Amino acid sequence: MLPQRIAVVGTGYVGLTTGACLASLGHDVTCADVDEAKVERLRRGRTDVLEPGLADLVADGLAAGRLRFLVDLAEAAGEAEVLFLCLPTPSGRDGAADLTAVESVVHELRRVLRPRAVLVCKSTVPVGTATRLAALVGRDDVAVVSNPEFLREGTAVADFLRPDRIVVGSDVPAAADRVASLYAALDAPVVRTDARSAEMVKYAANCFLAMKLSYVNTLGELCERLGADLAAVTEGMGLDRRIGPGFLRPGPGWGGSCLPKDAAAMVRMAALAGVEFGLLRAAVEANQRHRGRVVAKVRAAVGGSLAGVRVGVLGLTFKAGTSDLRDSPAVEVVRLLCEEGAEVVAHDPVVSPELAGVVVVDDPYLAAKQAEALVVLTEWPQFRAIDWALVVRVMTGRTVVDPRNHLDPESLARAGLVWLGTGRAVRGNTGRPVGEGFRRVGRGVDPGVDLGVG
Structure with missing residues (x-):
């Protein structure tokens, strides 16, 4: 597919990595952020996040003219064929994801989106958000697609350019195909599904990893009590293809910007749906x-x-x-x-x-x-x-x-x-x-x- 004009709203870990990597794939990318000082630094090629390879990609994109940074969100959105939302969705007091930033931006930009534009939600959001955003946009000529990110801090560039999978979900198949085509240069399986399932994939993956980490930490406690060696135990477990060696390292607990808030949001979603997700709740308590x-x-x-x-x-x-x-x-x-x-x-x-x-x-x-x-x-x-x-x-x-x-x-x-x-x-x-x-x-x-x- 020919290079697309893309706008990315938000220049945090996910937004900046998404913008710089899409530019490296040949697309014309504009990243927008309301933080004027941050935008000015990015225009000079200065990145605020410690992420191997990211500064080089930003510099390359700027030099090639395929990457630019704006404060004016409306200007960026009005020129884009595809608009990515890469905005924070922090935990609220009840554990639910706070969609204030996402909904505020969509409300602000819905009338300036060009006809046949595709609105892509890359932020981690509760199941049903794509449907909610489509209603908020209120335009039959703009489709909403869920395209969750699976970027790990410290390896975000590698994760984007060499992904395990690309998940694209929409109730408008043609829009999902357009988003999937943006990644055509990458050698990775593409999971095409409905928007709700795509949104669930991100939570399901992160919460499974959180439970695996709590499991290995509790296993470590048991090994201490019984005189077993956790290193040997996890080596033996990890060689089982059904389990694998990933996330079998112990630690002081799991944290970061994703797992805790996603686990809290999943527990909340389950409760609202009438499902007692005791397994995940126990993993959070164990952490x-x-x-x-x-x-x-x-x-x-x-x-x-x-x-x-x-x-x-x-x-x-x-x-x-x-x-x-x-x-x-x-x-x-x-x-x-x-x-x-x-x-x-x-x-x-x-x-x-x-x-x-x-x-x-x-x-x-x-x-x-x-x-x-x-x-x-x-x-x-x-x-x-x-x-x-x-x-x-x-x-x-x-x-x-x-x-x-x-x-x-x-x-x-x-x-x-x-x-x-x-x-x-x-x-x-x-x-x-x-x-x-x-x-x-x-x-x-x-x-x-x-x-x-x-």
């Missing part, structure tokens, strides 16, 4: 508990009370490869530590020193300095290269809590540190597994006494 388990391990490691105890934290973003702190489990764990009176000093490779209530330093050894315990909450690869012998010299305590099992326990043990992971035996400063139960003795731990850290 909160897992964050508390990390704090409990730190508390036990320092003697049973965090009041006045200095704790070093490595990692604040919700995962490595992004600067996003939204609903970060690391930030929540820090908040819980502070609630119990801990003095938290944190380091993250991409987080600036300004973070409310927390001392953020620009060096991991400063985070470890005089710390009674060190907690690794984000799986940044830089943390694997830390000089643990130096950490031993600057720390007061000797325990490293690693809920993601990110570090090499043997390296820490050789340096004289005690490693506490998830679902695996404690590694003491002798390098021998010493089991989960321990009590703190001076600058190390003593095996054999269960303090109920689970």
Whole structure:
């Protein structure tokens, strides 16, 4: 199909990635945003998000004349054959997705859309939203299509250009075909369906992943109690083609801009439909508990009370490869530590020193300095290269809590540190597994006494 004139409303992770990638496929793309300062930065090729490859795509699109940025939403919409909505849909107080931004933009632009334009909702929205937007547009010559995004922060460009699948849903098949044709250059299966099913696909996928993560974290707790090794268990599970290895890594809980709000919205949608989605509700509750388990391990490691105890934290973003702190489990764990009176000093490779209530330093050894315990909450690869012998010299305590099992326990043990992971035996400063139960003795731990850290 010939290149299309496309408008993208919203220049966050999804909008900017969508616009830059569609421009790289040869389309003429205009990205619009109401933030004038942000638009001006983008016109100069400056991106605000940490996303590998995105800045280069923006620069290439600007240089080729296939990508431009506007503040005037109406101007962008009036020229477009296809208009993408890439707007935030945050959780409301009841867990439902807030469609205020989406509906406001549609109401503003409905009369300036050109005849036969296609309105594409890429934002994650409740089932039935496409029908709702079509009624709001109120024009027989404008079709609404659901085209959910499946972009992971840190790999968004790769996910867009090498997708597992492209989902396109509409009650107007010709409009769905037009949207599907935009991706013709990509080698990926296309799922064509009705709008409601397309909207459900995004929630169904994200909520399944959330349940899988809660499952593996709870499995880790059980492995600790029974003396099994979570790493071996998940390896054995992941080799089963019906399960696969993805999302079988433990951590301090799942977070970010998508999974928590999508899980909340799915629970809400189910309740409104008269369906008790207990499985998903339990996964959400387990996620909160897992964050508390990390704090409990730190508390036990320092003697049973965090009041006045200095704790070093490595990692604040919700995962490595992004600067996003939204609903970060690391930030929540820090908040819980502070609630119990801990003095938290944190380091993250991409987080600036300004973070409310927390001392953020620009060096991991400063985070470890005089710390009674060190907690690794984000799986940044830089943390694997830390000089643990130096950490031993600057720390007061000797325990490293690693809920993601990110570090090499043997390296820490050789340096004289005690490693506490998830679902695996404690590694003491002798390098021998010493089991989960321990009590703190001076600058190390003593095996054999269960303090109920689970």
